[in-house]
Amino acid sequence: MAPLGETWTPPTELDEFRLMRLLGRGGMGAVYLAHDTSLDRLVALKLSVALQPDTSTLASFAIEARAIARIKHPNVVTVFRAGQIEGRPYLVYEYVDGKSLAELPLPLPWRYVLDIALGFSRGLRAAHQRGVLHRDLKPGNAILDSDGTIKLLDFGLAAFVGTDRSTPWAVPGVVGTPRYMAPEVRLGAAATPQSDLYALGLLLYELCTGKVPRVRPTATAPLAGPRAGSLVPLTELVPGIDRDFAGAIERCLADDPAGRFGLADALCLALERLMTPLGGEAAFSPERASPGAVQPWEGLTTL
Numbered sequence: 001m002a003p004l005g006e007t008w009t010p011p012t013e014l015d016e017f018r019l020m021r022l023l024g025r026g027g028m029g030a031v032y033l034a035h036d037t038s039l040d041r042l043v044a045l046k047l048s049v050a051l052q053p054d055t056s057t058l059a060s061f062a063i064e065a066r067a068i069a070r071i072k073h074p075n076v077v078t079v080f081r082a083g084q085i086e087g088r089p090y091l092v093y094e095y096v097d098g099k100s101l102a103e104l105p106l107p108l109p110w111r112y113v114l115d116i117a118l119g120f121s122r123g124l125r126a127a128h129q130r131g132v133l134h135r136d137l138k139p140g141n142a143i144l145d146s147d148g149t150i151k152l153l154d155f156g157l158a159a160f161v162g163t164d165r166s167t168p169w170a171v172p173g174v175v176g177t178p179r180y181m182a183p184e185v186r187l188g189a190a191a192t193p194q195s196d197l198y199a200l201g202l203l204l205y206e207l208c209t210g211k212v213p214r215v216r217p218t219a220t221a222p223l224a225g226p227r228a229g230s231l232v233p234l235t236e237l238v239p240g241i242d243r244d245f246a247g248a249i250e251r252c253l254a255d256d257p258a259g260r261f262g263l264a265d266a267l268c269l270a271l272e273r274l275m276t277p278l279g280g281e282a283a284f285s286p287e288r289a290s291p292g293a294v295q296p297w298e299g300l301t302t303l
Helices: 055-071 110-129 193-209 243-252 264-275
Strands: 017-026 029-036 041-047 079-085 088-094 098-100 142-145 150-152
Touching (some): 110 150, 110 193, 193 264, 243 264
Antiparallel strands (some): 098 142, 142 150
């Protein structure tokens, strides 16, 4: 058995892909910037660097490739290829020149968060319409490109369900990142579109305030957990935030799944209705910034 923590170092050349530099590491492997020599383009190449990839790693790569290929949407990263090298799986994606939401200094202006929310919900709507639950939505699993377009990624924990009404949406199994997990999933209930929306609500609340939701203790839940009690309204924490936008985020965060939006499509419609009176979409990019203001992206470098 290989020593604990020991990893495999990939060769510089993988089929027609030449590895250029490491972009990041995650629980399932490493992501490299690579040059596709056959089509002369930059791509992102994710591969397992475990000395002996286990069955869960192999399954995760296969699930991610099928999930992304099924969705095909501008707000979801595109997968070009799935393969293996020396028995280790790899995936080739479009290279997105930008930053993950986890790398942005918070809080962000709420109008920019509204634009991010709309793109995020559109990508999630496309996933739900094609029977895909993400199950691990969090800031690190979304990239904002240099044009202000949000891209969902990392579908390695996704689940597939039927899209007809006769097929149950619920998928059993507790997976995901506890910090962004819906309360019912934390307690062992099956994942649903509503649990994806709860995670999205947490993410948006965090982008607006710089922290995960704070709550006020209640008589029935004084110390029951980190988010027990009543949610502190965004209107009390974010000066000037549109009340309907704050309400949409807080609806995603309802403790009872029945109190949330039924599908991402309903959230999209609510956000799209907000855009018209607010003057349309305002992409989070330097071109839309106020002159002279210190912007959240200043000092950042692209991947």
